[in-house]
Amino acid sequence: MKAIKPIVISGKEVLPLVEGGKGIGVSNGASSGAWAAAGGVGTFSGVNADSYDENGNVIPMVYKGKTRRERHDELIEFGIQGGINQARVAHEISNGEGRIHMNVLWEMGGAEPILEGVLEGAKGLIHGVTCGAGMPYRVAEIAVRHGVYYYPIVSSGRAFRALWKRSYHKNPEFLGGVVYEDPWLAGGHNGLSNVEDPRAPQAPYPRVAELRKVMRDMNVPEIPIFMAGGVWSLAEFEDWLDNPEIGPIAFQFGTRPLLTQESPISDEWKQRLLTLKKGDVFLHRFSPTGFYSSAVKNEFLEDLIGRSERQIPYLRKPDGDLTAALAIGARGREVFVTAEDREKAEKWIAAGYTEAMRTPDGTLVFVTPDSQKHILKDQIECMGCLSACNFSNWSQHGDFTTGKPADPRSFCIQKTLQNIAHGGDVEHELMFAGHNAYRFAEDPFYADGNIPTVKELVDRIMTGA
Secondary structure, X not given: OOOOOOEEEOOEEEOOEEEOOOOOOOOOHHHHHHHHHOOOEEEEEXXXXXXXXXOOOEOOOOOOOOOHHHHHHHHHHHHHHHHHHHHHHHHHHHOOOOEEXXXXXXXXXXXXXXXXXXXXXXXXXXXXXXXXXXXXXXXXXXXXXXXXXXXXXXXXXXXXXXXXXXXXXHOHHHEOXXXXXXXXXXXXXXXXXXXXXXXXXXXXXXXXXXXXXXXXXXXXXXXXXXXXXXXXXXXHHHHHOOOOOOOOEEEEEOOHHHOOOOOOOOHHHHHHHOOOOOOOEEEEOOOOOOOEEEEEOOHHHHHHHHHHHOEEEOEOOOEOOEOEEEEEOOOOEEEEEOHXXXXXXXXXXXXXXXXXEEOOOOEEEEEOHHHHHHHHHHHHOOOOOEOEOOOOOOEOOOOXXXXXXXXXXXXXXXXXXXXXXXXXXXXXXXXXXXXXXXXXXXXXXXXXXXXXXXXXXXXXXXXXX
């Protein structure tokens, strides 16, 4: 194993090991501070970050606004206060070692005011901002205004080229690095483009080499690339070290830090990670963001899969092949479907999936009355946690609607992530994880249920294992 050399990140020489930011309290001040204290780059999430009371207890995010817009404003205030709180915790725990970064999703609701508010309220405590889930053109000017480095998250050289040409070339001195997040292996939301096949993963090396070539062709400074997604053992990336084609390289770990003593996730979640098998992490497109994302295949995802499978196209008037009348709803209103689909629908109804909910794509999905009740309740209680939400049809722009019907095939992402981050049932909530999570069960480091400290994990990673 080649020697793993320190690298300059956000103005300081540190280990080339970065904690990946995971939203809704899953990477927080405690985990990121511990990672920085071990000599690397800790990353706390600025997405719905927790605040604490004087006794150190999490303050529940209770929304009092009567309208979505009012609740959205509350969400921004929660986000600012939570981000400042987590930055302070991380700074204290780090003991001045390593670097502290904040991770922001560009498509989260209120991303810009939250980022501005946290950087203003936590001056000097945050050294860098990582940002993805969209095309974060304006993150550069915000970071520069507050004197911190910025790190765009991309999944291709093409995406970085667009960001550089439109915005980043104006502030190259604060571009600290570029995070390459593998769209087939990373946990959470993935940057698969419309031209890439989710079923045909591509090896990361050629894509990272192409990203570096794009950067050099545009005379971008020789800054680090962070390899993210699917990183488990550095021995598997030995040929990337001191490689002139790749250039300066650091490695971002998202999944492995979940299973540490400082990780804030529940014991139930940690124990579930130790049981995963290859294939248990599922790449899906149910997220209300419209992006692909990767999560553990549990009863929560099984319900969404089943919901979409109980789906048929319909018309309000007969036309073409859709001429078979089907009565739906309490009033028995007729819609028209194919004869084959009417037979399917009648079987679903007989099995208890009696409620037909319309989608934006001219289809009906069949759910139980209880499921319909929960879907409608979550849509009504939307607090605008995304810039635009397919599930509730919220948009933070214009007249605060996407202009499309709400989509019952999706879910309220803030609700389920808040639930699982604060002790919710891991079978019935969305549980993000990278596709290498099955390796917890195979790696002898975790034998007999061993859960290391962050320092122990970092020391282990530095051996190449």
